Structures are given as C-alpha cells and as structure tokens.
Amino acid sequence: MSRSVFITGGNRGIGLAIAKVMARDGDRVAVTYRSGEPPAGLLGVRCDVTDSAQVDAAFKKVEAEHGPVEVLVANAGITRDSLLMRMVEEDFTSVIDTNLTSAYRVAKRASRGMLRARHGRMIFISSAVALRGDKGQANYAAAKAGLIGFTRSLAREFGSRGVTFNVVAPGLTATDMTAALPEARIAELCEEVPLGRVAQPEEIAAAVRFLASREASYITGAVLPVDGGAGMGH
Numbered sequence: 001m002s003r004s005v006f007i008t009g010g011n012r013g014i015g016l017a018i019a020k021v022m023a024r025d026g027d028r029v030a031v032t033y034r035s036g037e038p039p040a041g042l043l044g045v046r047c048d049v050t051d052s053a054q055v056d057a058a059f060k061k062v063e064a065e066h067g068p069v070e071v072l073v074a075n076a077g078i079t080r081d082s083l084l085m086r087m088v089e090e091d092f093t094s095v096i097d098t099n100l101t102s103a104y105r106v107a108k109r110a111s112r113g114m115l116r117a118r119h120g121r122m123i124f125i126s127s128a129v130a131l132r133g134d135k136g137q138a139n140y141a142a143a144k145a146g147l148i149g150f151t152r153s154l155a156r157e158f159g160s161r162g163v164t165f166n167v168v169a170p171g172l173t174a175t176d177m178t179a180a181l182p183e184a185r186i187a188e189l190c191e192e193v194p195l196g197r198v199a200q201p202e203e204i205a206a207a208v209r210f211l212a213s214r215e216a217s218y219i220t221g222a223v224l225p226v227d228g229g230a231g232m233g234h
C-alpha cells in the first residue's frame with residue numbers, strides 16, 4: 001500500500017535514511033530541505049520549519065503531487081550546545097523553535113487531512129537526552145522532552161479519530177550533527193551504551209518505519225528508545 005509520507009529535514013542524516021526506507025517500501029515520500037539540493041529520486045520541498053507560511057506551502061505542494069499526507073515524520077532539528085552560564089537567549093529560543101514549535105506547526109497542518117480521513121500516523125524524533133538531560137544541552141533537552149508531552153497530549157486528543165502519535169528517541173547516531181564531536185568524547189559516550197557503539201541512521205529509520213506501519217496500529221503515545229540500551233529504565 002503506497003502512502004503519502006511527509007518528512008521534515010529529509011535531505012540528510014536520519015531524515016534521509018527514513019525517507020529511503022519508506023520509498024523502498026513503495027510509499028510516495030516527500031522530504032523538506034532547508035538548504036542545498038533535494039535528494040535524488042524523492043519529492044523535495046524547500047521549507048524552513050520555523051516559518052508557518054513555508055510549512056503551509058510545503059504541505060500544499062505535497063498534497064497536490066502525492067495526495068493528503070498520511071504519515072508525518074517531524075525530524076528536522078538543530079543543536080546549539082553551551083553551558084547555561086554562556087547560553088545566550090537566541091541559542092535557547094532557536095532550538096525550541098526548530099525542534100519543538102516546528103512540531104506544533106507541522107502536526108497542526110497535517111492533522112486536517114488525517115482527521116478527514118480518520119486515519120494517520122505522526123512520528124516525532126526526540127532524543128535520549130530528553131529523558132536524562134546532558135551538560136551543555138539544556139535548550140535541546142527541554143525541546144526534546146517537550147516533544148514527549150506534546151505527542152502524548154495529541155495521542156489523547158485524536159485517539160478516537162484513528163490517528164496515532166509516537167516518539168522515537170535516538171541515542172548518539174552517526175550523522176553530521178555528531179560528526180563534530182571529538183573521538184574521545186564519542187568513546188566516552190559509548191561507555192554508557194550497553195551495545196558499546198553509536199547508531200547508524202538506518203537503525204533509527206527502522207523504528208520509524210515500524211511505528212508508521214499497519215502492524216503498529218495499537219501503539220500511540222509511546223516513546224521508543226533506539227539508543228543501544230543507554231536509557232534503560234525510561
């Protein structure tokens with residue numbers, strides 16, 4: 001069954017891995033990209049998720065080409081790490097806007113068609129850091145933890161309408177976002193991971209694919225950690 005899938009930040013990293021696996025399954029996949037070029041073979045729509053008008057325009061384009069969005073993956077995100085004493089307000093607000101307020105923008109826009117269809121899947125990419133916090137990431141952890149309360153509220157609001165809402169919480173994953181970390185820091189972080197290594201983007205994509213699937217029909221409001229066991233107990 002081919003579904004209309006909309007993935008934010010799908011031009012690289014985890015978003016691109018999700019797009020590839022779902023396209024391989026036969027879905028009609030659209031990805032948003034903010035800069036650079038859209039990935040080959042997928043419908044690319046330029047969109048900055050911090051701008052509601054751009055979000056609306058992106059949905060209109062995808063709806064025209066692929067039909068109403070049936071699966072939404074809110075994946076776009078940024079980090080602006082620093083210790084609180086050095087964190088300027090813009091580092092805080094831009095991370096909240098890009099990681100959390102953007103989820104409100106895309107979920108609200110996607111919900112129209114899903115309510116009409118009485119069917120849909122929304123998946124939000126949070127982080128293992130949402131649950132445990134981390135030094136230098138107060139802004140990011142707040143945004144990613146906020147996504148959990150947001151998702152669970154929507155799961156309750158829309159439960160009777162056939163739309164499910166779930167969170168995937170990845171641990172450290174090999175993408176551009178983590179490429180800048182010194183090797184020593186990665187080794188240190190891996191010591192806290194029972195599986196002893198970072199994730200590959202395809203391993204996060206596999207969890208998203210499952211939550212978007214028919215098999216996940218009775219799962220809503222869940223937080224699925226894909227973190228090599230780092231956050232056990234949450």
Ligand code: NDP
Pocket residue numbers: 008009010011012013014015032033034035036047048049050075076077078098099125126127128169170171172173174175176177178
């Ligand atoms: P990357 O930095 O590789 O990619 C981030 C993506 O988000 C890019 O496509 C980027 O677009 C897009 N993006 C950022 N800001 C905006 C914006 N304002 N509007 C539209 N698109 C935007 O990150 P990852 O693939 O690693 O991360 C994907 C998600 O997974 C993020 O939400 C991240 O927080 C989360 N995550 C990542 C982990 C990791 O270890 N890598 C661990 C846990 C969670 P552009 O190319 O234009 O910049």
